[in-house]
Amino acid sequence: MSLRYAVLGLLARRPSTxxxxxxxxxxxxxxxxxxxxxxxxxxxxxxxxxxxxxxxGEGARRSKTxxxxxxxxxxxxxxxxxxxxxxxxxxxxxxxxxxxxLLDPADRMQTFERDxxxxxxxxxxxxxxxxxxxxxxxxxxxxxxxxxxIRVNTVLRDWLREQIESASA
Amino acid sequence: MSLRYAVLGLLARRPSTxxxxxxxxxxxxxxxxxxxxxxxxxxxxxxxxxxxxxxxGEGARRSKTxxxxxxxxxxxxxxxxxxxxxxxxxxxxxxxxxxxxLLDPADRMQTFERDxxxxxxxxxxxxxxxxxxxxxxxxxxxxxxxxxxIRVNTVLRDWLREQIESASA
DNA sequence: TATAGCATGTAACGAGTTACATGATTGG
DNA sequence: CCAATCATGTAACTCGTTACATGCTATA
Numbered sequence: 001m002s003l004r005y006a007v008l009g010l011l012a013r014r015p016s017t018x019x020x021x022x023x024x025x026x027x028x029x030x031x032x033x034x035x036x037x038x039x040x041x042x043x044x045x046x047x048x049x050x051x052x053x054x055x056x057g058e059g060a061r062r063s064k065t066x067x068x069x070x071x072x073x074x075x076x077x078x079x080x081x082x083x084x085x086x087x088x089x090x091x092x093x094x095x096x097x098x099x100x101x102l103l104d105p106a107d108r109m110q111t112f113e114r115d116x117x118x119x120x121x122x123x124x125x126x127x128x129x130x131x132x133x134x135x136x137x138x139x140x141x142x143x144x145x146x147x148x149x150i151r152v153n154t155v156l157r158d159w160l161r162e163q164i165e166s167a168s169a
Numbered sequence: 170m171s172l173r174y175a176v177l178g179l180l181a182r183r184p185s186t187x188x189x190x191x192x193x194x195x196x197x198x199x200x201x202x203x204x205x206x207x208x209x210x211x212x213x214x215x216x217x218x219x220x221x222x223x224x225x226g227e228g229a230r231r232s233k234t235x236x237x238x239x240x241x242x243x244x245x246x247x248x249x250x251x252x253x254x255x256x257x258x259x260x261x262x263x264x265x266x267x268x269x270x271l272l273d274p275a276d277r278m279q280t281f282e283r284d285x286x287x288x289x290x291x292x293x294x295x296x297x298x299x300x301x302x303x304x305x306x307x308x309x310x311x312x313x314x315x316x317x318x319i320r321v322n323t324v325l326r327d328w329l330r331e332q333i334e335s336a337s338a
Numbered sequence: 339t340a341t342a343g344c345a346t347g348t349a350a351c352g353a354g355t356t357a358c359a360t361g362a363t364t365g366g
Numbered sequence: 367c368c369a370a371t372c373a374t375g376t377a378a379c380t381c382g383t384t385a386c387a388t389g390c391t392a393t394a
Contacts, residue, residue, distance in 0.1 A: 002261050003353080009268040019373050032263025039354065041375060061362045061373050080268060081276045087287065090259040092171050094201025099178040099249060101311045107250045118256065142270045144332060151324045159317045172381080188345050208382065210347060230345050230390045 002086070006033055007043050008052060008068060008076045015056050015067035018044055031149070047072070109167055116160040123153045171255070175202055176212050177221060177237060177245045184225050184236035187213055200318070216241070278336055285329040292322045 006029065010021055021044075022037040035043075044066055047053045052072035057065040068076070093115070100108055126149050133143055175198065179190055190213075191206040204212075213235055216222045221241035226234040237245070262284070269277055295318045302312055 001353095002264055005268075006264055009264075009271060012268075012271050017373075018375095022373095029264065029267060030257070032258060032260045032267060034257055034259070034354090036355070037374075038356080038376080061371095063362095063373055076268075077272065077276065080265060080272060081279060085265060085283075086261045088199070088203055088261070089201060090203070091201045092255045092257070095171055095175055095178075095198065096249060096254060097314060097317075098198060098201060098311075099174070099181075099245075102178060102181050103246065103249060107246065110250060114254075142267075144328070145266060148266075148324070148328045151328065152321060155317070155320045155324055159313070159320065163313060170381095186345075187347090191345095203382090205383070206346075207348080207384080210345095232345055232390095 002033065003035055003039060003043055004047065005076060005079050006035065007040065007047060008072055011053055011066055011068040012073060012076055015065050017059075017063045017065050019063065105167060109164060112160050112164050112167075116157065116164065119153055119157045119160060123150065123157060126150045126153065171202065172204055172208060172212055173216065174245060174248050175204065176209065176216060177241055178249075180222055180235055180237040181242060181245055184234050186228075186232045186234050188232065274336060278333060281329050281333050281336075285326065285333065288322055288326045288329060292319065292326060295319045295322065 006025070007021060010016060010024055010029075016024070018037060018041050021040050022035075025033065025035045025040070044053065048055065048066065051069060052075055053066045053068050055064055056067040059065065096111070100111060103111065126146055130143070130146050130150065133146065175194070176190060179185060179193055179198075185193070187206060187210050190209050191204075194202065194204045194209070213222065217224065217235065221238060221244055222235045223238050224233055225236040228234065265280070269280060272280065295315055299312070299315050299319065302315065
């Protein structure tokens with residue numbers, strides 16, 4: 001059911017076309033949720049049928065812009081505040097980390113180095129985003145969330161560095 | 170495809186029945202991957218047909234214990250070391266956090282308090298696990314992973330506390 | 339002897355991914 | 367005018383969840 005609220009939430013931020021939503025899923029939401037256009041277009045149809053969103057305009061290239069309705073806004077708030085969150089996570093990286101102890105030391109180091117390179121890359125991207133946002137009037141992402149992302153990735157980076165160091169010692 | 174390797178990985182740790190694997194998914198792997206018995210039993214059949222695991226014993230209550238084969242071990246290593254990891258995550262909590270700025274301050278605080286309570290609970294559980302493990306010969310979970318879990322949850326807890334404080338100030 | 343927990347399976351449904359398919363507009 | 371990108375949709379398939387269904391064993 002989360003896709004429904006993800007779409008509803010993005011439309012609460014601003015009216016958008018399905019195409020724009022697809023891009024937002026890729027750019028801003030990719031770290032926690034993903035959805036392709038083949039999921040989004042049918043979901044928009046369902047949400048419109050349920051009266052939670054409506055068509056607010058049609059533009060070039062037969063684009064259709066949807067906006068959230070008052071009913072939709074109420075339903076979104078209800079979900080965010082009153083519905084019990086599903087705390088479960090699905091992360092292949094977490095699974096891999098869990099299985100890492102099965103590898104021999106050389107293979108384990110190789111995977112840690114690979115992961116470290118990735119985390120450092122992520123961290124650089126987040127720090128660049130934070131610097132950009134400092135001088136943007138309307139930030140695309142809530143600044144404290146970027147900060148949280150940096151903190152979490154820093155912990156990960158340090159943990160990986162310690163694993164690598166303690167093994168080569 | 171991850172379920173395949175999750176099952177293979179757990180069987181590489183020790184031979185198990187489907188029932189035991191189901192419990193391990195709930196207890197040790199629930200933070201990164203979940204699978205119910207209705208997924209596990211068919212997967213065991215597929216893995217056996219592929220020659221990656223085999224039946225190593227039958228016990229009481231028609232239980233069937235499977236073990237990993239050499240082929241299975243090689244395939245698991247290949248996946249862990251050579252296959253490009255899928256870094257995508259699926260987390261409803263992350264989605265909720267992303268949408269939090271849409272709420273008015275009172276509602277936002279309510280969700281932060283709810284999340285903080287949950288994180289503090291998690292943290293207590295992880296710290297208890299860490300204390301237990303100190304005097305266990307054969308730890309069920311790799312100690313550095315528990316440590317990582319504690320660090321990540323600590324960052325989350327502090328971030329939530331800051332959000333709550335800065336709003337009530 | 340009943341009930342709780344061990345233990346395995348299948349079926350139906352819903353969610354998510356990949357592939358297929360088409361049309362419109364802008365810029366080189 | 368052609369390629370890239372914008373823009374929307376459907377079909378087939380795989381993965382995951384919930385519900386259904388059954389049988390075994392220990393213990394109270």
